[in-house]
Amino acid sequence: MNIKKIKAALECILFISGDSVPLKDLSALFDIDKTTLKRIINQMMDEYEGDERGLRIIEINSSYQFTTKPQYYEYIEKLFKPRARAGLSQASLETLSIIAYKQPTTKANVDAIRGVKSDSCLYRLIDKDLIKEVGRMEAPGRPILYGTTENFLRLFGLKSLSDLPDISNVQD
Amino acid sequence: MPISIKLEVFEGPLDLLFHLIEKAKIDIYDIPIAKITEQYIEYLNLMKSLDIDLASEFLVMAATLLVIKSKMLLPKRPNEEENEEDPRDELVIKLLEYKKFKELSDILGDKYSNNLKSLFKSTELADALIDSYELPNEIPIGLLVEKFQNIFKKSEIHKKIEYKKVYKDNLTIDEKIIEIFKIISSERWTSFEKIITFYDSKLEIIISFLALLELIKNKKICVKQARNFGEILLKKNRVLPNT
16 A cells, blocks of 8 residues: 555545544554554645645544644634534633643642632533543542543643643743 | 622632732732731622622631731741741742642633634544444345245244153262262272263263362372373372361
8 A cells, every 4th residue: 555545545534533543543454553654644744734725633642633724713603603612711721720730630639729619610621521530549538530531632732641831831 | 779890700719819919019929918918808808798709718718818917926036037937838839839720721721712713523424334234235025035934944843842851860969979989999090981981871970070079179089190181090098188
């Protein structure tokens, strides 16, 4: 299979899947090692970045997905009138950023940093599939540990957790 | 008549405190506690007068501020002055930690709103492909008839089955153990096959085998086999433990 055909097939798969497709699965499918395949996909990503394309390929946790480019949202909006994704309140964002940087972490930890109870924020974030329970802490009461979801990475345009804005730039 | 006033909403006591410090342009490491406490309580009173429910955390913070204020009013002993902790330290650490995440949440919030206009497809199509199966285009009617007849025949066969009486077996492993134990001598090796083939009913063979296993487990007999698939020989153990 030559590279052009692999790219064409990748395009089909990403289009059909809608959701992100793991590199691992693609590597098995084409019987090409991950490094080479990643290079091919990166090439495709560059090609899609060109002005003549409205779609782009994003990477989330070594999975790939088609999304539309934000600058063409106005056209989609005019024709389809999509229900906009709701914004996040300041409280939710605070809670989310604490969980994102401190994960896995407990509600008590979030409360301590924010200085207020965060229950309702937590439930809202779980509801929006931005955070999830990831286990329990081996401490008295076995409190629930929370972490972020893949959806969090997608909605915030992050490739992986290491792609989070550097915490040290903010630190005093 | 109720008057609506637009007030800045604070996420919590730290948020409010942070706002006051920023507004007064104070160095966060050297907070004038008396002044800030006064402003903080002033704000709480304002909220109260406006009938705004206050979270209890706001009052806890007011109490904390007053504690710090009174600690700072106390005169220090001269020899303690150097290594004594500043009563404000704990608060400052909390404020800095909160500030860090407040800033991070602003950065993340920007990322989120920048990304709001990028849409992605749902997985409907792929899910539909996985779930669907195709019916063959044409099914000859003859095939259906044939299949139906086969099923019908099979059910006919079922009707013809004769039923046999099932007898209750009175064999027990315990009895078998005693029986086998009598057959095997302690002097000569006895063939395993001989013991098993001695019986003709399947059930009896199974029970004999289980009895043998039990005897081996209890170390009443010993077993040897010269090579793979070779003859298995049994002998009574000379020393009989547990008897």
